[in-house]
Amino acid sequence: xxxxxxxxxxxxxxxxxxxxxxxxxxxxxxxxxxxxxxxxxxxxxxxxxxxxxxxxxxxxxxxxxxxxxxxxxxxxxxxxxxxxxxxxxxxxxxxxxxxxxxxxxxxxxxxxxxxxxxxxxxxxxxxxxxxxxxxxxxxxxxxxxxxxxxxxxxxxxxxxxxxxxxxxxxxxxxxxxxxxxxxxxxxxxxxxxxxxxxxxxxxxxxxxxxxxxxxxxxxxxxxxxxxxxxxxxxxxxxxxxxxxxxxxxxxxxxxxxxxxxxx
Numbered sequence: 001x002x003x004x005x006x007x008x009x010x011x012x013x014x015x016x017x018x019x020x021x022x023x024x025x026x027x028x029x030x031x032x033x034x035x036x037x038x039x040x041x042x043x044x045x046x047x048x049x050x051x052x053x054x055x056x057x058x059x060x061x062x063x064x065x066x067x068x069x070x071x072x073x074x075x076x077x078x079x080x081x082x083x084x085x086x087x088x089x090x091x092x093x094x095x096x097x098x099x100x101x102x103x104x105x106x107x108x109x110x111x112x113x114x115x116x117x118x119x120x121x122x123x124x125x126x127x128x129x130x131x132x133x134x135x136x137x138x139x140x141x142x143x144x145x146x147x148x149x150x151x152x153x154x155x156x157x158x159x160x161x162x163x164x165x166x167x168x169x170x171x172x173x174x175x176x177x178x179x180x181x182x183x184x185x186x187x188x189x190x191x192x193x194x195x196x197x198x199x200x201x202x203x204x205x206x207x208x209x210x211x212x213x214x215x216x217x218x219x220x221x222x223x224x225x226x227x228x229x230x231x232x233x234x235x236x237x238x239x240x241x242x243x244x245x246x247x248x249x250x251x252x253x254x255x256x257x258x259x260x261x262x263x
Contacts, residue, residue: 026216052117058083063092152189204259211252
Protein backbone atom coordinates (compact mmCIF):
# COMPACT_ATOMS: atom_id res chain seq x y z
CA UNK A 1 0.00 0.00 0.00
CA UNK A 2 1.21 3.51 -0.79
CA UNK A 3 2.23 5.76 2.06
CA UNK A 4 0.62 9.11 2.75
CA UNK A 5 3.68 10.91 1.39
CA UNK A 6 3.64 8.82 -1.81
CA UNK A 7 -0.06 9.50 -2.43
CA UNK A 8 0.28 13.24 -1.80
CA UNK A 9 3.51 13.55 -3.80
CA UNK A 10 2.01 11.68 -6.75
CA UNK A 11 -0.93 14.07 -6.89
CA UNK A 12 1.07 17.28 -6.63
CA UNK A 13 3.62 15.98 -9.11
CA UNK A 14 0.88 16.15 -11.76
CA UNK A 15 -1.00 19.24 -10.52
CA UNK A 16 -0.30 22.92 -11.17
CA UNK A 17 -0.26 23.99 -7.53
CA UNK A 18 1.72 27.13 -8.38
CA UNK A 19 -1.21 28.63 -10.27
CA UNK A 20 -3.99 27.44 -7.97
CA UNK A 21 -4.68 30.80 -6.27
CA UNK A 22 -4.40 32.88 -9.47
CA UNK A 23 -6.15 30.98 -12.27
CA UNK A 24 -9.67 30.92 -10.75
CA UNK A 25 -11.91 33.31 -8.88
CA UNK A 26 -12.21 30.96 -5.90
CA UNK A 27 -8.41 30.70 -5.73
CA UNK A 28 -8.08 34.47 -5.90
CA UNK A 29 -10.68 34.87 -3.16
CA UNK A 30 -8.91 32.32 -0.96
CA UNK A 31 -5.61 34.15 -1.36
CA UNK A 32 -6.84 37.68 -0.68
CA UNK A 33 -9.00 36.62 2.29
CA UNK A 34 -6.20 34.56 3.81
CA UNK A 35 -3.66 37.35 3.35
CA UNK A 36 -6.04 39.72 5.09
CA UNK A 37 -6.12 37.44 8.14
CA UNK A 38 -2.34 37.04 8.13
CA UNK A 39 -1.91 40.81 8.10
CA UNK A 40 -4.17 41.12 11.13
CA UNK A 41 -1.77 39.11 13.28
CA UNK A 42 1.65 39.47 11.65
CA UNK A 43 3.85 42.53 11.26
CA UNK A 44 7.03 43.11 9.29
CA UNK A 45 8.92 42.28 12.48
CA UNK A 46 7.22 38.91 12.86
CA UNK A 47 9.14 35.69 12.40
CA UNK A 48 6.79 33.41 10.45
CA UNK A 49 6.81 29.67 9.82
CA UNK A 50 4.68 28.23 7.04
CA UNK A 51 4.27 24.46 7.12
CA UNK A 52 2.83 22.91 3.97
CA UNK A 53 4.03 25.89 1.98
CA UNK A 54 3.37 24.30 -1.40
CA UNK A 55 5.06 26.29 -4.14
CA UNK A 56 5.39 29.30 -1.85
CA UNK A 57 2.43 31.47 -2.84
CA UNK A 58 1.98 32.84 0.69
CA UNK A 59 5.58 32.55 1.85
CA UNK A 60 6.94 34.42 -1.16
CA UNK A 61 4.27 37.12 -0.93
CA UNK A 62 5.08 37.69 2.75
CA UNK A 63 8.84 37.56 2.22
CA UNK A 64 8.43 40.13 -0.55
CA UNK A 65 6.89 42.41 2.07
CA UNK A 66 10.08 42.11 4.11
CA UNK A 67 8.91 39.49 6.61
CA UNK A 68 11.30 36.79 7.89
CA UNK A 69 9.84 33.55 6.47
CA UNK A 70 10.71 29.91 7.04
CA UNK A 71 8.88 27.55 4.68
CA UNK A 72 8.49 23.79 5.09
CA UNK A 73 7.06 21.60 2.34
CA UNK A 74 6.60 17.83 2.16
CA UNK A 75 6.46 17.41 -1.63
CA UNK A 76 9.81 17.70 -3.39
CA UNK A 77 8.33 18.96 -6.68
CA UNK A 78 6.49 21.78 -4.88
CA UNK A 79 9.62 22.65 -2.92
CA UNK A 80 11.66 22.87 -6.12
CA UNK A 81 9.21 25.44 -7.55
CA UNK A 82 9.24 27.38 -4.27
CA UNK A 83 13.01 27.57 -4.31
CA UNK A 84 13.13 28.61 -7.95
CA UNK A 85 10.52 31.32 -7.45
CA UNK A 86 12.22 32.69 -4.32
CA UNK A 87 15.88 32.48 -5.32
CA UNK A 88 16.23 36.28 -5.47
CA UNK A 89 14.64 36.79 -2.03
CA UNK A 90 17.08 36.82 0.87
CA UNK A 91 14.67 36.63 3.82
CA UNK A 92 13.08 33.24 3.03
CA UNK A 93 14.49 29.87 4.08
CA UNK A 94 12.98 26.62 2.84
CA UNK A 95 13.15 23.02 4.04
CA UNK A 96 11.73 19.67 3.01
CA UNK A 97 9.78 18.24 5.93
CA UNK A 98 6.61 16.75 7.35
CA UNK A 99 4.17 18.61 9.59
CA UNK A 100 4.26 15.76 12.10
CA UNK A 101 7.97 16.28 12.77
CA UNK A 102 9.34 19.82 13.07
CA UNK A 103 12.26 18.74 15.25
CA UNK A 104 14.67 20.91 13.24
CA UNK A 105 13.09 23.92 14.98
CA UNK A 106 13.46 24.70 18.70
CA UNK A 107 10.53 25.35 21.00
CA UNK A 108 9.05 28.87 20.96
CA UNK A 109 10.76 29.95 17.73
CA UNK A 110 8.08 31.75 15.69
CA UNK A 111 5.68 34.64 16.25
CA UNK A 112 3.17 33.28 13.73
CA UNK A 113 2.83 29.72 12.45
CA UNK A 114 0.83 28.96 9.31
CA UNK A 115 -0.41 25.41 8.66
CA UNK A 116 -1.94 25.95 5.23
CA UNK A 117 -1.76 22.48 3.72
CA UNK A 118 -0.99 19.64 6.13
CA UNK A 119 -4.46 19.21 7.64
CA UNK A 120 -5.89 18.40 4.20
CA UNK A 121 -3.67 15.32 4.03
CA UNK A 122 -3.51 13.99 7.61
CA UNK A 123 -5.92 11.17 8.34
CA UNK A 124 -4.83 9.20 11.40
CA UNK A 125 -5.78 10.68 14.78
CA UNK A 126 -2.24 10.25 16.07
CA UNK A 127 -0.72 12.15 13.15
CA UNK A 128 -3.33 14.90 13.34
CA UNK A 129 -2.58 15.47 17.02
CA UNK A 130 1.16 15.25 16.45
CA UNK A 131 1.01 17.97 13.79
CA UNK A 132 -1.10 20.24 15.99
CA UNK A 133 1.27 19.70 18.92
CA UNK A 134 4.30 20.47 16.76
CA UNK A 135 2.71 23.70 15.51
CA UNK A 136 2.04 24.77 19.07
CA UNK A 137 5.50 23.76 20.28
CA UNK A 138 7.45 25.85 17.78
CA UNK A 139 5.25 28.92 18.27
CA UNK A 140 6.18 31.52 20.87
CA UNK A 141 3.88 32.03 23.88
CA UNK A 142 1.11 34.45 22.84
CA UNK A 143 1.98 33.70 19.21
CA UNK A 144 -0.75 33.08 16.66
CA UNK A 145 -1.30 29.83 14.75
CA UNK A 146 -3.52 29.49 11.69
CA UNK A 147 -4.66 26.04 10.59
CA UNK A 148 -6.28 25.71 7.17
CA UNK A 149 -8.78 22.89 6.78
CA UNK A 150 -11.49 21.73 4.38
CA UNK A 151 -15.23 21.49 4.92
CA UNK A 152 -16.47 17.99 4.12
CA UNK A 153 -19.78 19.52 3.03
CA UNK A 154 -18.05 21.87 0.60
CA UNK A 155 -16.10 18.91 -0.78
CA UNK A 156 -19.45 17.25 -1.51
CA UNK A 157 -20.94 20.39 -3.10
CA UNK A 158 -17.86 21.10 -5.23
CA UNK A 159 -17.15 17.58 -6.47
CA UNK A 160 -20.22 15.36 -6.26
CA UNK A 161 -23.20 17.28 -7.60
CA UNK A 162 -22.43 16.26 -11.18
CA UNK A 163 -23.85 12.75 -11.38
CA UNK A 164 -21.58 11.03 -8.85
CA UNK A 165 -23.15 11.83 -5.47
CA UNK A 166 -23.34 8.20 -4.30
CA UNK A 167 -19.61 7.77 -4.86
CA UNK A 168 -18.77 10.92 -2.89
CA UNK A 169 -21.11 10.07 -0.05
CA UNK A 170 -19.56 6.61 0.33
CA UNK A 171 -16.07 8.10 0.32
CA UNK A 172 -16.70 10.84 2.87
CA UNK A 173 -19.42 9.47 5.18
CA UNK A 174 -20.25 6.22 6.93
CA UNK A 175 -23.70 4.66 6.63
CA UNK A 176 -24.52 6.54 9.86
CA UNK A 177 -23.40 9.85 8.26
CA UNK A 178 -20.25 10.16 10.33
CA UNK A 179 -17.31 11.87 8.60
CA UNK A 180 -14.59 9.51 7.35
CA UNK A 181 -10.85 10.17 7.17
CA UNK A 182 -8.47 7.85 5.28
CA UNK A 183 -5.43 8.53 3.13
CA UNK A 184 -6.87 7.23 -0.13
CA UNK A 185 -9.27 10.20 -0.05
CA UNK A 186 -6.23 12.41 -0.71
CA UNK A 187 -8.16 15.45 0.54
CA UNK A 188 -10.01 14.89 3.80
CA UNK A 189 -12.74 17.22 5.01
CA UNK A 190 -14.18 18.06 8.41
CA UNK A 191 -17.38 19.12 10.01
CA UNK A 192 -16.44 22.57 11.37
CA UNK A 193 -17.28 21.65 14.97
CA UNK A 194 -15.36 18.39 14.61
CA UNK A 195 -12.22 20.30 13.61
CA UNK A 196 -12.57 22.82 16.41
CA UNK A 197 -12.89 20.01 18.93
CA UNK A 198 -9.36 18.85 18.03
CA UNK A 199 -8.06 21.80 20.06
CA UNK A 200 -10.17 21.50 23.20
CA UNK A 201 -7.35 20.03 25.28
CA UNK A 202 -4.53 21.95 23.61
CA UNK A 203 -2.70 24.92 25.22
CA UNK A 204 -4.27 27.46 22.88
CA UNK A 205 -7.01 30.06 23.00
CA UNK A 206 -9.44 30.10 20.09
CA UNK A 207 -9.60 33.42 18.26
CA UNK A 208 -11.94 32.67 15.37
CA UNK A 209 -12.89 30.26 12.61
CA UNK A 210 -13.27 31.84 9.20
CA UNK A 211 -14.09 30.79 5.68
CA UNK A 212 -11.80 32.03 2.93
CA UNK A 213 -13.49 31.19 -0.39
CA UNK A 214 -17.20 30.77 0.25
CA UNK A 215 -19.39 28.98 -2.29
CA UNK A 216 -17.22 30.20 -5.14
CA UNK A 217 -15.67 26.84 -6.08
CA UNK A 218 -18.84 24.87 -6.96
CA UNK A 219 -20.53 27.91 -8.48
CA UNK A 220 -17.53 28.70 -10.66
CA UNK A 221 -17.85 25.29 -12.33
CA UNK A 222 -21.08 26.39 -14.02
CA UNK A 223 -20.64 27.12 -17.72
CA UNK A 224 -22.54 30.38 -17.37
CA UNK A 225 -20.40 31.71 -14.50
CA UNK A 226 -18.87 35.12 -15.10
CA UNK A 227 -17.47 37.82 -12.82
CA UNK A 228 -15.77 41.03 -13.87
CA UNK A 229 -12.77 42.38 -12.00
CA UNK A 230 -14.95 45.17 -10.62
CA UNK A 231 -17.56 42.70 -9.34
CA UNK A 232 -14.88 40.42 -7.89
CA UNK A 233 -13.30 43.29 -5.95
CA UNK A 234 -16.69 44.22 -4.49
CA UNK A 235 -17.57 40.57 -3.77
CA UNK A 236 -14.22 39.92 -2.04
CA UNK A 237 -14.77 42.90 0.28
CA UNK A 238 -18.34 41.77 1.00
CA UNK A 239 -17.25 38.18 1.64
CA UNK A 240 -14.49 39.22 4.02
CA UNK A 241 -17.04 41.08 6.15
CA UNK A 242 -19.13 37.89 6.51
CA UNK A 243 -16.30 35.31 6.49
CA UNK A 244 -16.76 34.37 10.16
CA UNK A 245 -20.54 33.91 10.14
CA UNK A 246 -21.21 30.46 11.57
CA UNK A 247 -24.10 29.68 9.24
CA UNK A 248 -21.82 30.10 6.21
CA UNK A 249 -18.78 28.13 7.34
CA UNK A 250 -19.86 24.68 6.21
CA UNK A 251 -20.30 25.82 2.62
CA UNK A 252 -16.83 27.30 2.16
CA UNK A 253 -14.21 24.95 0.71
CA UNK A 254 -11.22 26.28 2.67
CA UNK A 255 -11.35 27.54 6.24
CA UNK A 256 -8.99 28.92 8.86
CA UNK A 257 -8.95 27.94 12.52
CA UNK A 258 -7.04 30.77 14.23
CA UNK A 259 -5.77 30.46 17.79
CA UNK A 260 -3.21 31.95 20.18
CA UNK A 261 -0.70 29.88 22.13
CA UNK A 262 -1.19 30.28 25.84
CA UNK A 263 1.54 32.12 27.72
